Amino acid sequence: MPQLIAGNWKMHCLAAEAVALARDIAAGAAGVTAELLVCPTALHLAAVAQALNGSVVTVGGQDCHQSKQGAHTGDIAGPMLLDAGATRVILGHSERRQNHGETDELVREKTVAAVAAGLIPIVCVGENADQRAGGQETEVVGWQIAGSLPKPFTGVVAYEPIWAIGTGKTATEEDVAIMHAFIRDELVRQFGDAGQTVRILYGGSVKAANAASLLAVPNVGGALVGGASLNAQEFLAIARAAQSG
């Protein structure tokens, strides 16, 4: 399976900037064997999807509501993302868990809703700095997997240690190898054989300079990229460092 390189654009880019960034990525994607995904703000999703129509780059959302419709001011439902051109959706990102109080239970409900809408969920897990300092990283991530992923689970998991997100601090290859092996074992323990094929992305200050070594670690199925995905050439360089599977 080719690796998946996903860009999380977070709350960046006005509409014209998002479309230009998408076009630049699509224009440079020839020869890239990794799957490419960009996740703009929902407001620009349709425009970005239109700009990428006919290219190899796919589009995803950054969150969706756990209901398919209803009286939820300001929220966005999975079917709306799909309708706007998304094929995947990031769920349970640490910024949503921290800033919006999202619990494992809510992330699981959102994951169920995303799958029901026809989207592939990318569910984020990862420990914070205190938890790592206390040696609790596997315990925390094990609980997050148990609580956030519905059974059966059809989707992608992103391991994103919170202390490495947007900080420039990258987990070492050894950290990544240990955590991804742990996550693989947990997926198999909790989901049986199906857990063998779940893609596990690494996220946390991935950039062109460290992508090749991180993406070569066993059980790394790709990368979830924040800051570096806002620069088309940097994002493409990460994608070119990916393994073709």
Ligand code: PEP
């Ligand atoms: C992220 O927010 O998902 C992320 C990995 O960010 P960054 O690459 O900027 O650390």
